[in-house]
Amino acid sequence: MAGLWAALRDVMDPEFPITIVDLGLIYDVRRRGDVVEVDLTFTATACPCMDFIREDIRERLLREDGVGEVRILEVWSPPWTRARISAEGRAVLRKHGVAA
Amino acid sequence: MSPFNDDELKQKVREGFLLESPDEMTEGYRKAIVTQLTVQGDTELISAPAYWMAARDAPSNNTQVTVVAIIQDELAHANIAYRLLEDMGVSREKLVYEREPAQFKHPYGFDQPLENWAEMVVANGFFDRAGYTLLSDVFSNTSYGPLKRALVKVDLEENFHLRHGENWMRRLSKAGGEARAKVQRAIDWMFPMTVEWFGLPDDRKRHSDQLDYRLKGLTNDQLRQEWMSHTVALCKRNGFRAPAHRDDATGRYVLEYPFPCRYDAAAKRWLFDEGEITWDEVFDRWKARGPMNERYVESIRRSHASVSRLLGAA
Numbered sequence: 001m002a003g004l005w006a007a008l009r010d011v012m013d014p015e016f017p018i019t020i021v022d023l024g025l026i027y028d029v030r031r032r033g034d035v036v037e038v039d040l041t042f043t044a045t046a047c048p049c050m051d052f053i054r055e056d057i058r059e060r061l062l063r064e065d066g067v068g069e070v071r072i073l074e075v076w077s078p079p080w081t082r083a084r085i086s087a088e089g090r091a092v093l094r095k096h097g098v099a100a
Numbered sequence: 101m102s103p104f105n106d107d108e109l110k111q112k113v114r115e116g117f118l119l120e121s122p123d124e125m126t127e128g129y130r131k132a133i134v135t136q137l138t139v140q141g142d143t144e145l146i147s148a149p150a151y152w153m154a155a156r157d158a159p160s161n162n163t164q165v166t167v168v169a170i171i172q173d174e175l176a177h178a179n180i181a182y183r184l185l186e187d188m189g190v191s192r193e194k195l196v197y198e199r200e201p202a203q204f205k206h207p208y209g210f211d212q213p214l215e216n217w218a219e220m221v222v223a224n225g226f227f228d229r230a231g232y233t234l235l236s237d238v239f240s241n242t243s244y245g246p247l248k249r250a251l252v253k254v255d256l257e258e259n260f261h262l263r264h265g266e267n268w269m270r271r272l273s274k275a276g277g278e279a280r281a282k283v284q285r286a287i288d289w290m291f292p293m294t295v296e297w298f299g300l301p302d303d304r305k306r307h308s309d310q311l312d313y314r315l316k317g318l319t320n321d322q323l324r325q326e327w328m329s330h331t332v333a334l335c336k337r338n339g340f341r342a343p344a345h346r347d348d349a350t351g352r353y354v355l356e357y358p359f360p361c362r363y364d365a366a367a368k369r370w371l372f373d374e375g376e377i378t379w380d381e382v383f384d385r386w387k388a389r390g391p392m393n394e395r396y397v398e399s400i401r402r403s404h405a406s407v408s409r410l411l412g413a414a
Contacts, residue, residue: 012263014260014263014264015256015257015259015260016256046165048162048165048166048168048169049166049169050162051160051162051163051166052166052264052267055267055271056267059270096252096256097252097253
């Protein structure tokens, strides 16, 4: 699973230079044969970039060896809060003038 | 009144001095930054109706929301430029509502109709990349403190726009067939359009007030090269043709067509076969403005007079 988490760390938030893992959007990632399942949440129920983020995740994971299909499951519970942002993520956001 | 004369101010900004107030500007500095901010504000403002025209072709509700979020950013960026101009005694009211459409200073590329989703995403990939290139340079080098601070937000958002374009160009490329062909057709007219946007080549432009006053740091050709270093690679990795390549000996990007050249706006086609034209001919085309100029300007101000009247009557 470490490889899949590392791959997800290549996927950046559409706006800030922070990975979606550091932002706390990934609840879980599992592999069954050539299928990868990702539990994904968003920072807001009406995030304008859902399609954008899903496409980036799919594209990145399909480049991993032996991955033939990516299933993205949207998870709204527990809801995302700022507490889910990692320490590295916080440092990036502070540098760009965003309170986190 | 500026406490400095023009030569002193040029010397100070070369040493890294940041102006914090219009009171510190000489007349020459003020004139140069008013021009720069007017171009910046007009470009952001007119990109909104241009993008909205294409946003109507968004393939899903969520992608349309993404483009509308981009349009919101562009309007906010225009607001920043016009707001800073007001500090310098320029009337926003006159700029936005009282100029003739042809007097707006946005690039000719934003006078063109964006007619489908492929053109929308190539505009994000090319035009917003140009905006990002130009404004990142201003951010790194400008001697005007209030603008430097405002650009932190602008650059982050432009990065989001251009990534949206790059993402979708990849996606439409992978889809193949008609999706891919439409992106190629968009690239064919929009690549040279953006190359031209950066203006006169350095060998024809020996002097720039914006460079002397440190309102920017890179020359037109340096900015054009920076833009091509991203967009030529973007086209290549997605299997699209772009009429430029990197010369391995010099590390510079070389155009594969006569530059500058004629453009048939109705057919959205560059007339490479007719050979190189003069920059005066390009300036004439820019001044005459493109096919959507009046309609775009009208669309951002059509209710201003009528609603103002209603408010006045209340």
